[in-house]
Amino acid sequence: MWRYILKRLLMIIPVLVGVTFVVYMILSVAHGDPVQTILGDKATEEAQEQLRAELGLDRPLIVQYGNYIWDALHGDFGTSYKNQVDVMDQVLDRFPNTLLIAAGAILLSLVLGIPVGIISAKKQYSFIDNASMVGALFGVSMPAFWMGLLLVIVFSLKLRLLPSSGMNSESLGLLLKSMILPVIALSTYSLAMIARMTRSSMLEVIRQDYISTARSKGITEGQVTVRHMLRNALIPIITAVGLQFGTLVGGSIMTETVFSWPGIGRLIVESIKSRDIPMVMGSVIFLCVIFSMVNLLVDLLYAFVDPQIKSQYKGK
Amino acid sequence: MKRILCTLLAALMLLSLVACGGNNSTGNSGGGTSNEGRELDDELVVAVASDMTSMDPHVGKEISAVVVTNNIFATLLAKDEDGNIVPYVAESWEEVDDTTIDFKIREDITFHDGTPCTAEDVAYSLNRAINSAYVAYIIDYAENAEVIDEYTVRLNLKAPFLGALVNLTVPFTAIVPKDLVESDPDGFLAHPIGCGPYEFVEWKNGDYCKLKAYDGYFLDKAKVENITFRIIPEAAQRTIALENGEVDLIYDLAVNDISILESNPDLQVYQNESVTTWYLALNTQDPILSDVRVRQAIAKAINVQEIIDSVLYGAGTPANSLIPPSVIGYPGEDMPYFEQDIEGAKELLAEAGYPDGLTLDLAVAEDVTRVAVCTMLQDQLKDIGITVTLTTCDYSTYTFRANEGEFQMMFFFWICAAGHGDYQMYSLIHSSQQGAAGNRSFYANDEADQYIMNARQTMDEEVARENYRQLEAILDEEVPTVELLYTTLNVGATSKVENFIMDRAGYHNLETVVVYK
Numbered sequence: 001m002w003r004y005i006l007k008r009l010l011m012i013i014p015v016l017v018g019v020t021f022v023v024y025m026i027l028s029v030a031h032g033d034p035v036q037t038i039l040g041d042k043a044t045e046e047a048q049e050q051l052r053a054e055l056g057l058d059r060p061l062i063v064q065y066g067n068y069i070w071d072a073l074h075g076d077f078g079t080s081y082k083n084q085v086d087v088m089d090q091v092l093d094r095f096p097n098t099l100l101i102a103a104g105a106i107l108l109s110l111v112l113g114i115p116v117g118i119i120s121a122k123k124q125y126s127f128i129d130n131a132s133m134v135g136a137l138f139g140v141s142m143p144a145f146w147m148g149l150l151l152v153i154v155f156s157l158k159l160r161l162l163p164s165s166g167m168n169s170e171s172l173g174l175l176l177k178s179m180i181l182p183v184i185a186l187s188t189y190s191l192a193m194i195a196r197m198t199r200s201s202m203l204e205v206i207r208q209d210y211i212s213t214a215r216s217k218g219i220t221e222g223q224v225t226v227r228h229m230l231r232n233a234l235i236p237i238i239t240a241v242g243l244q245f246g247t248l249v250g251g252s253i254m255t256e257t258v259f260s261w262p263g264i265g266r267l268i269v270e271s272i273k274s275r276d277i278p279m280v281m282g283s284v285i286f287l288c289v290i291f292s293m294v295n296l297l298v299d300l301l302y303a304f305v306d307p308q309i310k311s312q313y314k315g316k
Numbered sequence: 317m318k319r320i321l322c323t324l325l326a327a328l329m330l331l332s333l334v335a336c337g338g339n340n341s342t343g344n345s346g347g348g349t350s351n352e353g354r355e356l357d358d359e360l361v362v363a364v365a366s367d368m369t370s371m372d373p374h375v376g377k378e379i380s381a382v383v384v385t386n387n388i389f390a391t392l393l394a395k396d397e398d399g400n401i402v403p404y405v406a407e408s409w410e411e412v413d414d415t416t417i418d419f420k421i422r423e424d425i426t427f428h429d430g431t432p433c434t435a436e437d438v439a440y441s442l443n444r445a446i447n448s449a450y451v452a453y454i455i456d457y458a459e460n461a462e463v464i465d466e467y468t469v470r471l472n473l474k475a476p477f478l479g480a481l482v483n484l485t486v487p488f489t490a491i492v493p494k495d496l497v498e499s500d501p502d503g504f505l506a507h508p509i510g511c512g513p514y515e516f517v518e519w520k521n522g523d524y525c526k527l528k529a530y531d532g533y534f535l536d537k538a539k540v541e542n543i544t545f546r547i548i549p550e551a552a553q554r555t556i557a558l559e560n561g562e563v564d565l566i567y568d569l570a571v572n573d574i575s576i577l578e579s580n581p582d583l584q585v586y587q588n589e590s591v592t593t594w595y596l597a598l599n600t601q602d603p604i605l606s607d608v609r610v611r612q613a614i615a616k617a618i619n620v621q622e623i624i625d626s627v628l629y630g631a632g633t634p635a636n637s638l639i640p641p642s643v644i645g646y647p648g649e650d651m652p653y654f655e656q657d658i659e660g661a662k663e664l665l666a667e668a669g670y671p672d673g674l675t676l677d678l679a680v681a682e683d684v685t686r687v688a689v690c691t692m693l694q695d696q697l698k699d700i701g702i703t704v705t706l707t708t709c710d711y712s713t714y715t716f717r718a719n720e721g722e723f724q725m726m727f728f729f730w731i732c733a734a735g736h737g738d739y740q741m742y743s744l745i746h747s748s749q750q751g752a753a754g755n756r757s758f759y760a761n762d763e764a765d766q767y768i769m770n771a772r773q774t775m776d777e778e779v780a781r782e783n784y785r786q787l788e789a790i791l792d793e794e795v796p797t798v799e800l801l802y803t804t805l806n807v808g809a810t811s812k813v814e815n816f817i818m819d820r821a822g823y824h825n826l827e828t829v830v831v832y833k
Contacts, residue, residue, distance in 0.1 A: 030712075030713065031709070031713035031717055032712025032715070032716045033712075036715070036716070036719075036752060037712055038450075039449050039450055040450065041715070041752055042753065042754070043449050043450065043453070044449070044453075047449035051449060082369055083368070083521070084370065084375075084505070090521060094521075149552070152553070152556055156556060156560050157559060157560060160560065163560075164553060164556045164557050164560050164562060165548050165550075165553045165556075165557055165562075166524075166548070166557075166562075167523060257550060258553065260546070260547060260550070260553060262521070262522035262523035266522060270366075270367070273710060274712070
């Protein structure tokens, strides 16, 4: 088991090298000159050349990339081109904000999505099933930013119940209040995904022989559902949740923009726009590590749910 | 030419500013908006579109930074609402000769840490700006600044310069405390200290920035105790936050939201003509556009008023020069405007060898309104037989490609931050400024260069104006650029806000603003 974890952790390294290389190259060959973005149109040639040399941008691309990786390995992710702050400080400052709404969204998706999926599966083709699956289809198709704007119009503008944007961290109550709309907007897609996944995965086990056996033992229907059906249907659901969580962390860009949420998604977009290469790289590396860790965690969770998988890990 | 200019009390200037301030509000003054008898609020929340870049006034030249730092730092001189130069940190000044100006510094100024502001600080700040790669362009007409005595600073110019005084009102020439900046540069960046109306409290990157009124400010203490700048990138969200009462002021009000605010009795719109010119740059080195007749035809195809009325909801005025009217050196309203003349344009194209029309590309940086303007231009140019291919890309890519001369027609805007014509004409027209420096038409004309230099190297505004008039006559004939319009600056506010004074360049100073509960 430990050997397996170690192996998986080591596998993050080539993934990181690949991701950073691709991102670095794309950013570097994209039109737009970081030096000009920093100094503006009106700086003198000399000043531009001097800064270019200071930033090492006058060297060949591959050398620049090598230098970057070398510094990064020593824990130095550089300073932002745009506002001269330390990249990792900034990323670590922003990431908890993203984590907050991503965790909220995944929690909401689980709490609502799994029960809805179970009920739909148990009452297949009933009105409830049809209604929730139409709802889920709606949720999957609805872009987060559009959902966000609709929520703002209803809950902020018309009903005046919730703030329309921003993260208010003055008190826990205000923070939770400012989280509600972004969390709902962000969770729409994953909630729908998880509900649909739970339903189809439940339907697969619902007619298995061991379910009839369980029922014949005389245990309650609730126990049958949770212990025998859900537990066996859980693997695909965990996979979906793991993937969704990764997507939520990295993909909250639109939601963060719509709600002016100071998270890492917005940081990346703003940094790309201003060709702030160190900031984009730092954020991407960070997200890449988080994503890989979540995936690893999901794989390990399988073992707890399914003894067959656990025994496979043992051999490795 | 030796004249002593004014010893007006700067406080008086502020009073006059306050008095004029309200005039711009075109908002709804319908029932219930009177603030008489209401209690003053001690916090003003301002929504801005993007995060501050740097708190160092000699680095952060972007509007998003200046709207904040302009309240923390003070400049040597200031401009009143009519564009007149008035005292600020300097209480008076004397032009010793063509290239030497002496400034007398007020003796009652302290920085936010309590230390007095002296000639040492002022000279250091100006030299720091002169040597800053970021903002030097606004002040590098000066060789250096030197201390004459404890409260006198001398600015030595390289040559006489039209903007010698007005450039010192630009926030990038702000005064910083010498000892603090030298001893702890990082500390200064993390916690900027100036001598302006507000002191810095906290900046949470991507989220907000907070300021507090400075008790020891050398003019009247700012009216609102606390200011919070909140970063809300989406225009629609800013309007909603205002409607909701979550913010009191929004800079960069989207033009299509003006009517929403005007129809709401609790909200108001401040409008003023800006110093921003929107124009088309025509690449004069392009094989097709190098023919002046094609460029003239393009100018004749455009109906600017139609664009203003539809896309901008009326928020703009047609332009007849790259220099905006409120700026030193504006050639005058009597100068000709480009007028739509479809038949004339078609004839010109036929003469140029395109009787059946032609295809040109028009590039624009991603922005809803500007792209909409270009779509209308596309439509108008179609009427004279020019098929326009629209290219939109992000701003960095756009400027990069424009600097390389890859486009034929380019939509640009230029904010006259300095407040004098040279800032527009030298950058956009002078042959030495081709490419990244601003002349994306790649235009070169010796005669035009001469007029630009004549206007640049004088301190006499009338001489400058006369030269710009001559220059404008050449440009109207040669059409390296087609000036379209001067934008209107739109700021939204709740009706609880009073005495907001608009800066035409968008560098609003909030010391006069009051907000009611």
